[in-house]
Amino acid sequence: MATFKIHNPAEAEGESKATLETVKKQYGFVPNLLGGLAEAPSAARAYMAIGDEVMKSSFSPTERHVAWFAVNRYNDCVYCMPAHTAIAKSEGIADDVIDAARSGKPYADSRLQALREFVIKLVDQRGVVSDADVDAFLEAGFTKQHVLESVLVVTHKTLSNYANHLMKTPVDAAFSAFAWDRDEAA
Numbered sequence: 001m002a003t004f005k006i007h008n009p010a011e012a013e014g015e016s017k018a019t020l021e022t023v024k025k026q027y028g029f030v031p032n033l034l035g036g037l038a039e040a041p042s043a044a045r046a047y048m049a050i051g052d053e054v055m056k057s058s059f060s061p062t063e064r065h066v067a068w069f070a071v072n073r074y075n076d077c078v079y080c081m082p083a084h085t086a087i088a089k090s091e092g093i094a095d096d097v098i099d100a101a102r103s104g105k106p107y108a109d110s111r112l113q114a115l116r117e118f119v120i121k122l123v124d125q126r127g128v129v130s131d132a133d134v135d136a137f138l139e140a141g142f143t144k145q146h147v148l149e150s151v152l153v154v155t156h157k158t159l160s161n162y163a164n165h166l167m168k169t170p171v172d173a174a175f176s177a178f179a180w181d182r183d184e185a186a
Helices: 014-027 032-037 041-055 061-074 080-090 095-103 110-124 131-139 144-167
Strands: none
Touching (some): 014 032, 014 041, 032 041, 032 144, 041 061, 061 080, 061 095, 061 110, 061 144, 080 095, 080 144, 110 144
C-alpha cells in the first residue's frame, strides 16, 4: 500500500523545502495538505496559486465558501470540510451558512442555494451543464464571470480533494474541532 509522507520545512529538500517555507510564511504553519503536496512541489505551488486567484475572484467571501464547501461535500473530503470550516469561521462567515454547507440542508438565501446547485452540477456533470443551468445561475443574480470563476473553484478543490483522498491526509490539530463525516452531518 502506498503511503504519502507529510513533509515539513525542517526536513524537506530542494523545491519542496522552498515551497514549504513559503507556505509557513503565508499561513503561519504548514497544513498537512500542503505538507503532503510537497512530494510534488508543482502541485503544492499550483494549489496555492489557484487559491490566490479564487481569493481575487468576484465572489463575496460567503459565496466563495459556499462554492468551496459544495465541492468538498460532493467529493466527501474529510480533510477539506473541517479545514474550510475553520477558515470560514475565522473569516466571519455566518454559522447558518456553515451549518447548511456541512449538513447539505438548503440555504435560506436562494442566491447561495443557486450557487451551490450550479457548482454541484459542474462537478457532477464534469462541466457539461445545460444552457438552462447557466441561465438559471445568471437569473439568480450571478454573471458570466461567476460562471467561469465557478470552474476555477472546482479546479482548486478538485486538486485538494483528490490529493487528500490519495494521501489520506490527517486533519491538522488546528482544524480537528470541526471534524466532519457526511453521515453524521446530515
